[in-house]
Amino acid sequence: MSVPVLDNARARAVFLARHGLGAKAPASAMDVIADLGFVQLDSVNTFARAHDLILWSRHGSYRPDAMNGLLAQDRAVFEHWTHDAAVIPMDLWPHWRLRFARDAARLQRRWEKDRPTGFGGQVDTVLRQIADHGACTSGDVGKDEVRGKGGWWDWHPSKTALEYLWRSGQVSVARREGFRKVYDLTERVIPDAVRDLPADAAATVDALCHAALDRLGFATPTEVAAFWDVVTKEEARDWAQAALADGHAIALDVAGADGKLRRCLARPDVLDQAADLPGKVRILSPFDPALRDRKRAEWLFGFRYRIEIFVPAAQRTYGYYVFPVWEGARAIGRIDMARQGDVLQVRAFWPESGVAMGAGRLARLRSELSRAARFGGCGEVVYAEDWLRSGG
Structure with missing residues (x-):
């Protein structure tokens, strides 16, 4: 039986739309978190904290104090671990019992030694x-x-x-x-109503695998397991076989940026789904959920991104902490910027290979930087004399 193929342009659009970067704007920060499944927390604050930037890049009126309101007042989210510390919608808390039990056993063994x-x-x-x-x-x-x-x-x-x-x-x-x-x-x-909800291990595996596939659009069983980092690879493979057998998923060959196909799972209607992407320029967090799997980002978008924290300054290709800059379905560059007092200092922007920084694109980038400055509490944007660098 032949397997349908999702071409790269369509795959990018589907993937980015599932990660909140489509044409439909979310109504609230909570909608963003619910759609994404979780938002990674990070303490780095060169301009704005990573989690705040993730939310702001999708919900333009978001303000940083909203996150703690959702956690502390509304109890709409809880904080725990996925692949890293994250805020997660409260309705998923019962499924974290499996994570609690597995972490308890694993950490006790490891930490008693370390x-x-x-x-x-x-x-x-x-x-x-x-x-x-x-x-x-x-x-x-x-x-x-x-x-x-x-x-x-x-x-x-x-x-x-x-x-x-x-x-x-x-x-x-x-x-x-x-x-x-x-x-x-x-x-x-x-809340008591959440803690009283039952969720055994089998129900958790099934629910989290379905939820991961819905949020990714298409994925291998390994990517399904890695999404929440609660389900094991073996459990995800068993779930995938069952989902294919009962028609909840289909096999799909997805084309990467280099044209190579990757066999994935997807919902049966994935080829029929609209995935319109706006052409706006966006500044993304280095921990953006669309890019956190660096190997997948390179395969799907041809975008090789690493944070060069541990690379000596003289050997860095870019600054140690640069922000990906996106337009439509592709990365157009990466930018080195930081808040200095009430000024957003733009040190450098490196266009990606093949990206021409014409007047229109440059104007859109400057407009997004002005918007970012307001979000970061900066009164103005100051550009270094040589801020616009040659392409990659």
């Missing part, structure tokens, strides 16, 4: 402290313990215990203060 001696003995102590005295931050636990000097991962035993309690679902993030997590007992954070 983390400070005594963290296991502090788990009950920290849990009792939160139960008796209320919400806390990592700075409120283990005050008499020696703090490490090795950065984020050099934790004292009580900090490690607190992280274990969060990852295992016994405590939850109640709110953020700045970028600090404030933890409380899960029963005080997650």
Whole structure:
């Protein structure tokens, strides 16, 4: 039996529309999160935090304080782990029980070897402290313990215990203060109506695999498993076989930027779906969900993107933290910019190979930078003299 082929132009349009970059504008920040499935959180703030930029690039009137409102007041989202720390729609919380259980077993085995001696003995102590005295931050636990000097991962035993309690679902993030997590007992954070919902492992695997495919548009079983990073590859492969057998999915060959085909799963109606893309210029987060899988971005869009944090400055092709710039269905460049006081300083823009920066495209880029400056709380945009570089 022949397998239908999705050409590259159509595949890009389908994929980007599923990632909130289509013509239909979302009504709210919560709509963006629900459509994407989750938004990765990151502390880097050269111009705006990554999660805020993800939301703003899709919902232009978004403001950064809205995220904490959804988490702390509305309880519309919860914070936990996918491939990284993320905010996730609250209705998916029951399916994270599987993640809690798997993380608890895995972290206990690993951290007993890698983390400070005594963290296991502090788990009950920290849990009792939160139960008796209320919400806390990592700075409120283990005050008499020696703090490490090795950065984020050099934790004292009580900090490690607190992280274990969060990852295992016994405590939850109640709110953020700045970028600090404030933890409380899960029963005080997650609404009773959500915690009472049942979700066994089989139901979770089925629900999360279906939800991943819907949000990706097309995917291999490995990509389905990686989307939430809750389901294993083996579970995703078994689910894929069942979905093909019962008609919930079809096999589809998708053309990459180089014309090579990749066998994927998709919904039966994927070839009939509209996927209009606006031609507007967008500045995306380096952690944008459409690009976070770097190998997929290179295969589908021909866009090779790496954050050059650990590359010596003299050897960097670009700045260590540059923002992808998108127009329609393709990357048109990457930009090095940062907030300095109340000024958005544009240091450099490198067009992608084959992208001509004519007057119209340049005007659209400048307009988007002005909009970005307002979002980032900057009064003006200042361009370096040599900011417009030659193409890649």
